[in-house]
Amino acid sequence: MSTQLSKLCADHLRVSFNALTGEKLKASHAVQLVAAFFGYKSHAALLADHKYPIDLLEEAYIFIPNVELIEVRRKNLSLLPVNLPTSIDIAKELASFLANEQHTSADIWLHESFETYCLETLLVNCQDLIDDQLSGVMAETNAGFWNQPWYEIESIENKVDELVITASAKHEGEPLDDKPFSGDTIDFQVHISFPRIAGRRGFYDFDLEAVGSVNDDWVDPALKYSAQQSVDTGSPLAIELGITNEELEELDYEVYENASNDGLIYDYVIQFSQHNDPELLAKISGLDEYNAIRVSVNAFDEPPSPFDTL
Known part of the structure; x- marks a missing residue:
């Protein structure tokens, strides 16, 4: 039926063009324009589509002719008639044919773009x-x-x-x-x-x-930042890494001190295992090629208690 419907459309396009101009439209050109109308890059692709054949168009609720693809195809076809109607007019002619001949009762959305x-x-x-x-x-x-x-x-x-x-x-x-x-x-x-x-x-x-x-662009940025901190104060390390506490708990890592000879800690180095979820590691901004990152000396401080302010 797909072959028959595409041929019926191509034949109608040739007849209507001849009636309009007195000239002939090649069958090879007509079938390619019809294929584009149905959304295919070629007539061969249309015939090869067994999953969604165009003969099921009578069951469709919505049909959207591909006017833009018709325009692309006509630019790539050689020796087309110079007075061939515009792409939108070709689509209108074919859409009218489908509706008038009761090949579809779908709502046809027809637009150049x-x-x-x-x-x-x-x-x-x-x-x-x-x-x-x-x-x-x-x-x-x-x-x-x-x-x-x-x-x-x-x-x-x-x-x-x-x-x-x-x-x-x-x-x-x-x-x-x-x-x-x-x-x-x-x-x-x-x-x-x-x-x-x-x-x-x-x-x-x-x-x-x-x-x-x-949209909270109207909120004072300092207030927004403060509100975010109040939510995340359970884990200073998670805040520095830019992930949630739950995501931090899923990660496997080692912690190394960066300290002076007399024991003064400058910061920490977090070394993440290569076996961690790559998508989760990708959320951490600043990881080096060895999946390591420096965090501040305060990254392992205890989060403040809500009773501290009482």
Whole structure:
């Protein structure tokens, strides 16, 4: 069926081009443009996709023609007709054919740039859902969030089984006078995944997840540092290494004194075993090539008791 559907699309493209211009479009050119429309770099790749064949397009909820890939392919094909319609017009013609001939009932998202579509349409339409998922973080502020955030697309990953979009934004609210100020801006990310069903661009309905935190740039840096210290005072060594107490307990290491002849300790050298988790060691900034690092003479002091200030 994949062969049949791609051929039907290619034949329709050739017929419509002939009707529009009176000229002929080569079959070899038409099938490559159709493959790009479905998200493939070549017609051979389209035919080789047995996991997500395009004949399953009739089961898709969403179909996103790859206009950008059509543009790439037409630049690489030689001897194309000079009056060939634009890439977006080719995509519109093929999308209309699929819908009119009932090869798909999917919602077709057609735009020259998918990234632009995400920024201008998809994320805007999903804002109520995003706000609902961020409602807990919003409650930590003293602001009302009524404005549309300005998004930035961090990545669009075309994975084997899904298309994944990651976007980030600041949600700037308006402070409410009836609550003490506790922040009016949220930093957040949105992850949207499209499970693949037909070809490279036919999907089930998408899943969306929004995660964020209150932007605390308004807080005095000295207060933030002090607050961080109050959390981490259980282990001065962990603070110096930049890791948590739990991560420190997972590490195997030896401690060596760097002292004068009369016993005055200048600092300590921590030598970590090569058998430690490399990802955990990578969190420690300043390790030398032998997995060693110097720490201050106070690194092994007892943490202050909360009763010391009473």
